[in-house]
Amino acid sequence: MRVHILIFCFVAVLIKQRVDGLEVCDVLQVIDSVEWNLVKLVKSVNATLSKYRNCKCDEDAVLQNEWKLAFRGTSGTRQSVYYAYKDGLGIPSSIESGCKQVGKPLACSSHYRNDLILDNWNGISEVALALYKNDVRVHHVIFDAAGSTYMNWLDKARVKSSSWSDLPTSVANIFSIAGHQDASLRRTFFLNKSYGACPNDSGWFVAIDNENGGCSWEKNAALPFFKYATGSTALNWNDGNIGRADYFAVLVKYYNTP
Template identity: 40%
Template sequence: MYKLKFFLCYISMILAGVKHVCSEEPYESRYMEERLLEKMTEIDIKMQIALGKLDKMEETKNRQRGGVSSLLTSGPRALLVKDLEDDGWEMIFRATAGNGQSAYEAWTTGVGTCVDKPISMARSYASHYRNSIILNWANIGIKYVKYAYYDGTQEVAYVIFNASGSDMNSWFDKTRVISSSFSDLTTANNFNYFSIPGEFISGHRARRFLINKHYGGCDSDRGHLVVSENEPINTCNWDKHPTYPQFLYSKINSADYWNRRMFGRADYMAIFIKTN
């Protein structure tokens, strides 16, 4: 018991710089034991605070690796990319809402993209991420593509495609749909647009990666997913946003009316591939 108390006192002296605590025999006074325990408690608290600061520094560093620092938010921990890449999936592209850069141009040309894969899906205004493996699409042996939207800490919409024999754009087609998060987004359903390039509106292509069910005037337009990239002149309210791009999705289990503003706005759009 004496050796244990002396050892604890010695460790405390080294960590805290306390010399006088161990200057008397450990068994001479209960007061000295209490003082020692107090000092050790103080040291433990300081160490926990220091470790907490180190964890925050590491988290900030990881967020900054993707480009611009993430906005710190409270609540559940953000999704980690490595957790989304289970079962053989690999994220090769991630577009960020509101960063002012075209998601379509980033996907098709790589303009303004970052080559460093993000660590997490924590909300940020980082550049779009693009893996150069896209340029070698035909030789990779891609079997499946997953197109997905992420909002906060959850996946809010997805479509999985059969990508065998496709190129970097032709996989995005109704005839290739295997499954989705929407009950009416299947090969058996009809769409007036199912296209990565999207459509011209007032001379501009504002709606990219467009999966739309029906057009009948702004209030009757119904769809599932769209990347809204700019605000054309004389267009619908659902094309108008404070920042671009925006990743809009139906919040119900089927196509919904865009102009009723019931759609969701995702933080990210991501594309995954699987080769086996």
């Protein structure tokens, strides 16, 4: 729509420049000429827009340009990331601008919840869970959001693609936002492959919301903290190649995104 308005304004100016001082018949010829060229211009613009709407762009561009930030969980805030996402608990009324974006080296000391999106969950076609280290996206999973809610889109059956090559086809024992929570455990946004009595637990990503969980791999003094498999497949949570993300983001794409 904005493109068409700009074209209309351009044509109006062009006609005025050309008709000043001309007779009526000459004006009509100018209008016919402009109309013919306008038709060609509109067709060209529509073809270009169609090409970009249908292109299979690289996922870096997709996550930056076609998605809206619904939530950002930041490590070390001392506030539950699960309840910040679920209810907005612990999120201050004034949020630093750095918390409202991803991939930029800006200060952020809290979680960010986009209430407009999470409390009005409709018209969403896809959801992306993206992990960031030093403001660089290190891993992601994209989910089919059709018929979902803001609490159940993170489901193994909804996975469309992932930077972890084994995730789409692997069996997982826990795969949800609520994750595994009880009196001593707060494993949320939990993408877990299997349990093996602590020493052999393995998975892809977990947001840990407490300091003293049941296993040594989830004990830490700076909650919440986000652990992830740095390679292309799931890892044992005790492995030395398990990484720590600085923050993670939940991004959404709406149907008919321009």
